[in-house]
Amino acid sequence: MGIRSFFAKPFAKRIVKQHQRSHAQAVQIQENWLKENLKKAEKTIFGQAYEFDKIRNYLEYKIRVPIAEYEDLKTYIDEMVLGSPDILWPGKPAYFAKTSGTTSGAKYIPISKESMPFHIAGARDALLHYVHHSGNAAFLDQKLIFLSGSPELETKNGIPTGRLSGIVNHHVPGYLRGNQLPTYATNCIDDWEEKLSAIVGETIDQRMGLISGIPPWVQMYFDRLEVQSGQKIGDLFPDFQLFVTGGVNFEPYRQKIMESIGRDIDVVETYPASEGFIAFQDSTGEEGLLLNVDGGIFYEFVPTETYFTAAPKRLSLAEVQLGVNYALLMSTNAGLWSYSIGDTVKFVSLNPFRIVVTGRIKHFISAFGEHVIAEEVERAMAEARKAYPDVQLVEFTVAPQVNPEKGDLPHHEWLVELSGHFADKAGFQAILEASMRAQNIYYQDLITGKVLRGLELTILAPNAFIDYMKSQGKLGGQNKVPRLSNDRVIADGLRAFSAN
Structure with a gap:
């Protein structure tokens, strides 16, 4: 000793x-x-x-x-x-x-x-x-x-x-x-x-x-x-x-x-x-x-x-x-x-x-009155990862898509970087969606009322978050990507690194 x-x-x-x-x-x-x-x-x-x-x-x-x-x-x-x-x-x-x-x-x-x-x-x-x-x-x-x-x-x-x-x-x-x-x-x-x-x-x-x-x-x-x-x-x-x-x-x-x-x-x-x-x-x-x-x-x-x-x-x-x-x-x-x-x-x-x-x-999504908070999305992600234990989470963030392509309903986009074998995007996405509906009654009502459709999972390429932070001059130190945004600034920046 x-x-x-x-x-x-x-x-x-x-x-x-x-x-x-x-x-x-x-x-x-x-x-x-x-x-x-x-x-x-x-x-x-x-x-x-x-x-x-x-x-x-x-x-x-x-x-x-x-x-x-x-x-x-x-x-x-x-x-x-x-x-x-x-x-x-x-x-x-x-x-x-x-x-x-x-x-x-x-x-x-x-x-x-x-x-x-x-x-x-x-x-x-x-x-x-x-x-x-x-x-x-x-x-x-x-x-x-x-x-x-x-x-x-x-x-x-x-x-x-x-x-x-x-x-x-x-x-x-x-x-x-x-x-x-x-x-x-x-x-x-x-x-x-x-x-x-x-x-x-x-x-x-x-x-x-x-x-x-x-x-x-x-x-x-x-x-x-x-x-x-x-x-x-x-x-x-x-x-x-x-x-x-x-x-x-x-x-x-x-x-x-x-x-x-x-x-x-x-x-x-x-x-x-x-x-x-x-x-x-x-x-x-x-x-x-x-x-x-x-x-x-x-x-x-x-x-x-x-x-x-x-x-x-x-x-x-x-x-x-x-x-x-x-x-x-x-x-x-x-x-x-x-x-x-x-x-x-x-x-x-x-x-x-x-x-x-x-x-x-001020980091929440309430583009339609749903007021989704970080605790909810992190719990949903934990449930999805539990169902897919071989998939490792690197980082993720969530933003609203208020103006989707013609004919599509608005929705929440989850931009996720994962490592490990991953072949079941639909299953992973379904668990996220079910968890969010169970946790947030406002989100559930908006889905039921066809104001929103279900969330969209965007899989990002390896090192996407690192590359994005580097492009913003915020690599390392105490810098963090917000878990939630009520606009598309971060989401649109990250889409450049999409692997979908």
Whole structure:
């Protein structure tokens, strides 16, 4: 047993007990964070505009402070980017996390000196919960790889700016630095394919214990390793014991990832965001991710059916219910206030508070009022894959076809990249269709009423999603293809890579 794994176990026990205590008083802790964050920010430009000093409780807070998306705060954030202090949070941000926006170009999410430690603690605590519940800490003595964005940061008027994963890379604890791969120079390579080749070269002969990253890009890494070594990943890395992932629902990728590894290994899912570290898988035996209730963030939850109304219903943690889809709002100790990060979540446990991510509030299909969400299409895909276990899913996305060829009814198009033997497109498509009809009554009614016809399955050529992302300049890093779109932009781009 190495020194890291030896000391990890008692530390893990302490951290697990700390989270258990937090969840025992989660509602009070949440109220405390709201009050603390409001108090610290009451003299900021935003705090004065919304009279933070007069807010005494959550009811008064939601009356005074509206729901905000990035565009609503952009004027304030633009001032912060120019170097102005005391705008949304006291002083200047410690960092800006730069993300890709669909309507506003690049987004700059502030990270404060107060919020940064919670980004690190969230990832750390996910690993420590695994250590505590599994008893396995040996992976900490082997090499660890985090497939991430470049840690090379630019500056915006003196404020370091870059991808969240690159920023976090600068804060990896010292006791893990000696085990971390790839090297800093390799991590700074901009071109993803060049970077991937360098990572393969640096890791192929190492004793890898933990691998972390977004599944599609990890799969590319595995594919390169397998081609170069001629071995399954689990044989190439016999000490590989833990896969840590986040950013997307892992289940659609599980089968292919495990096939590449050649054996089952433990998986820990996390829910990090530029706005804050939201949740992590605290137990491999329980559904959902443990909400990070004591992480500098006050959460609000808006039932999705009210989100786009004139008066969205806003709930605190004390008011949530099991099985309801909520849009997630965050008020953070970096100065984001009732900020909608765009994700939808559902509680699967209230003691402790555990959630699953069900999709994106603006990523749905409702061209005809069907309001299909990501959770539904992912469940349908899981049922189809279960019926065809030899077929491995690489990636998929769904979009409406509103203007089909003459004489055809509108329908949903599923653009799917698969690997493995596949000869029964009709059968696979039928299972998807049956599942969607069973799950979504609006979709079923539209089919019955002959407003829509059944879905169309478009099989894409190998590497279609990679080639499409490359054509968009979004290959690698933290980039993801939306599971659902309400328009044809992505679908029409992918059709160029159709294998039908």
